[in-house]
Amino acid sequence: MIELTIDNKKVWVEEGTTILKAARNAGVEIPTLCHFELCGMGIESKPGGCRICVVEVEGRRTLAPSCMTEAQHGMVIHTHNTRVLNARTTVLKLIISDHPLDCLVCAKSGQCELQNLAVQFGIRSQPYEGEQSRYRKDTSPSIIRNMDKCIMCRRCEMMCNEVQTVGALAAVNRGFMSVVAPAFEMNLEDSPCTYCGQCVSVCPTGALTEADHTNEVIRALSDPAKTVVVQTAPAVRAALGEEFGLPPGTLVTGKMATALRELGFDYVFDTDFSADLTIMEEGTELLQRLQRHLAGDPDVRLPILTSCCPGWVNFFEHNFPDLLDVPSTAKSPQQMFGAIAKSYFAEKIGVSRKDMIVVSIMPCLAKKYECQRNEFKVDGNPDVDYSISTRELAAFIKQANIDFLNLPDGDFDDPLGESSGAAVIFGNTGGVIEAACRTAYELYTGKTLEKVDFHVLRGMEGIRSATVDFDGLQLNIGIAHGLGNARKLLDEVKAGKSHYHAIEIMACPGGCIGGGGQPFHHGNSEILNKRVAAIYTEDKRKEIRKSHENPSIVRLYGEYLGKPGSHKAHSLLHTEYFPKSNEVWLMSQ
Amino acid sequence: MSQKINIAPEAFEYMEKVTGAGGVEVKVNLPKEKIEKINSICDAFGNDPGELINVLHEAQHAFGYIPAEIQDIVAHNLHMPVSQVYGVVTFYTFFSMTPKGEHPVSVCTGTACYVRGAERVLEEFRKELQLEVGETTPDGRFSLNCLRCVGACGLAPVVLVGEKVYGRVSPDGVKAIIEEYKK
Numbered sequence: 113m114i115e116l117t118i119d120n121k122k123v124w125v126e127e128g129t130t131i132l133k134a135a136r137n138a139g140v141e142i143p144t145l146c147h148f149e150l151c152g153m154g155i156e157s158k159p160g161g162c163r164i165c166v167v168e169v170e171g172r173r174t175l176a177p178s179c180m181t182e183a184q185h186g187m188v189i190h191t192h193n194t195r196v197l198n199a200r201t202t203v204l205k206l207i208i209s210d211h212p213l214d215c216l217v218c219a220k221s222g223q224c225e226l227q228n229l230a231v232q233f234g235i236r237s238q239p240y241e242g243e244q245s246r247y248r249k250d251t252s253p254s255i256i257r258n259m260d261k262c263i264m265c266r267r268c269e270m271m272c273n274e275v276q277t278v279g280a281l282a283a284v285n286r287g288f289m290s291v292v293a294p295a296f297e298m299n300l301e302d303s304p305c306t307y308c309g310q311c312v313s314v315c316p317t318g319a320l321t322e323a324d325h326t327n328e329v330i331r332a333l334s335d336p337a338k339t340v341v342v343q344t345a346p347a348v349r350a351a352l353g354e355e356f357g358l359p360p361g362t363l364v365t366g367k368m369a370t371a372l373r374e375l376g377f378d379y380v381f382d383t384d385f386s387a388d389l390t391i392m393e394e395g396t397e398l399l400q401r402l403q404r405h406l407a408g409d410p411d412v413r414l415p416i417l418t419s420c421c422p423g424w425v426n427f428f429e430h431n432f433p434d435l436l437d438v439p440s441t442a443k444s445p446q447q448m449f450g451a452i453a454k455s456y457f458a459e460k461i462g463v464s465r466k467d468m469i470v471v472s473i474m475p476c477l478a479k480k481y482e483c484q485r486n487e488f489k490v491d492g493n494p495d496v497d498y499s500i501s502t503r504e505l506a507a508f509i510k511q512a513n514i515d516f517l518n519l520p521d522g523d524f525d526d527p528l529g530e531s532s533g534a535a536v537i538f539g540n541t542g543g544v545i546e547a548a549c550r551t552a553y554e555l556y557t558g559k560t561l562e563k564v565d566f567h568v569l570r571g572m573e574g575i576r577s578a579t580v581d582f583d584g585l586q587l588n589i590g591i592a593h594g595l596g597n598a599r600k601l602l603d604e605v606k607a608g609k610s611h612y613h614a615i616e617i618m619a620c621p622g623g624c625i626g627g628g629g630q631p632f633h634h635g636n637s638e639i640l641n642k643r644v645a646a647i648y649t650e651d652k653r654k655e656i657r658k659s660h661e662n663p664s665i666v667r668l669y670g671e672y673l674g675k676p677g678s679h680k681a682h683s684l685l686h687t688e689y690f691p692k693s694n695e696v697w698l699m700s701q
Numbered sequence: 702m703s704q705k706i707n708i709a710p711e712a713f714e715y716m717e718k719v720t721g722a723g724g725v726e727v728k729v730n731l732p733k734e735k736i737e738k739i740n741s742i743c744d745a746f747g748n749d750p751g752e753l754i755n756v757l758h759e760a761q762h763a764f765g766y767i768p769a770e771i772q773d774i775v776a777h778n779l780h781m782p783v784s785q786v787y788g789v790v791t792f793y794t795f796f797s798m799t800p801k802g803e804h805p806v807s808v809c810t811g812t813a814c815y816v817r818g819a820e821r822v823l824e825e826f827r828k829e830l831q832l833e834v835g836e837t838t839p840d841g842r843f844s845l846n847c848l849r850c851v852g853a854c855g856l857a858p859v860v861l862v863g864e865k866v867y868g869r870v871s872p873d874g875v876k877a878i879i880e881e882y883k884k
Contacts, residue, residue, distance in 0.1 A: 279783075
């Protein structure tokens, strides 16, 4: 341990600690723009580029960037004397001098870290004149790049390359011209981008934002000819409250249902319902593959990979085009919901497909792209018309002047609103495979599963492995969250070295609760942990905790689909994958 | 703002559809010799991502420029995202994505040369060659670029034509240098 003095306070830290961390440990806040850390998840970006975090170290001629400078024994540091504050103000004004001043109409307004700093520093004028960066706006199905607003903090680059290993974004050009962009400054849509949205979730400004589809939803709601059906993903209920000032981890399932009804949705349903459906189809597929494998069939592909996560689907289509037969063919819950809503449910209420609009509320930006994929359309009509994020829903509720905090709790409508606890945990890393185990165990062994909590499958480590006992059959389960971790497991599969029977993958750190469409966590991983806990609480509260015991699911199969994996189930609930290249001009090997 | 990518005309002479790994149908837009050349450069550096800059140096030397397709192949061979290759290519002025002229003129605008009048020398080259920085003459004879320091600050301002170094260049001397290569 070394001792140093920060703002007249004695501080003891481990050797090698930066001044920034030493100060934060001691409760001294130093503002930062480029530095970003998700503590405990091994995610950190410190390019030392913004120079907002400078501090004065006695005896040093120049100010020191606290994020890059190691604390030394005996250092005497001042974090907010006049010299430091003047320097920060100057740096901030220089950053703002090449930033559009259109805060009033910026998608990030109110949530922008640069704007917050300008408020905090009382910036009232912009004295520096000079050239302004001008880039074309790049609009993709999920993400909008407006690089005029980029401050080169390079957090997105770190997320895209180091955490997700997607490699769509890199810093290009030099000096004033430098910008974060895809190769050859092509459109994001043409790059290997998976639309996971992790770049958006860490962008401090409005440079990277979601493609906002709220207006399309409002238009549909105001059309009397349309029956508008909404589904909400599991992770939304554990985070939406944050946008209204509730502590992280507050469950707002009931208020959310009431708010959606007040917004004018005709039927308020739950993606949890179709998560149960996913388990029926994916679980059956897992058991079928497993039984064939145990019977010695050499053609069967194991492990089976989950396919609920559209960012993950995009990732393997781009990076593992030779492994497209490994993931489950089951559609994601969002798409299963759309397919059932526009067939089974539409027939039930006598509404034609074209008069029904299906909206999804998702913690995710890749869902926007997923619902636009051609294979999820019937005669050009998409199964899910619009997907909006948790943040977009919160903004919509605020726009409608709904007093969210004082709303009474409502319920989801029947029949596509009923769900089990197994469906809720889809929002957490490890949740999908736990839900699958709850059902597959009973189907495989024919016995009742007494303890439904599979604690071995839970946790926040990036890659986890566990063995689950199916009454004598030892099932090896792999779990990864974050695409970089997923890549490691996939490389093993590719090399034929994987010992897993089943692997669950979620693209975002923490799973859907940390999705690119969730309220901004600003690097506070405690928020993610609280969302995870909230999801498990919701599971515990449910009377039914196994997907195959959901009465509405049982009825759906009885009335409409027949058995899991039936011809009808296959045509409505399963999909196929397409190889995509990462190279602009891929060459043959 | 997007960068214009110039692909050499001969790139289109050789075009065929081939089947890549995993049955992906892909196009190869480069002459066979160029693909073999860049593959051999990557191989010489063990296809090591840490050798990216050396690979790009060799590629720049071999082709005179590094078009998008070459970057793609480099990325593929070195198992790294092409966005990162492009990031390095656009960072260093030594690398070019447009074909350089037969006689590439580089004016050093590093600190020492700048102080001793490199700007006026550059201006003179622009006038004489009727080129903007980064451009190549229509006949492909000359191209004009700036660079930062060749380590000969004692000779400032410095101009390079190909690999030949000219020291203490004055604006008046520019014409004579160009004449040397016009023959």
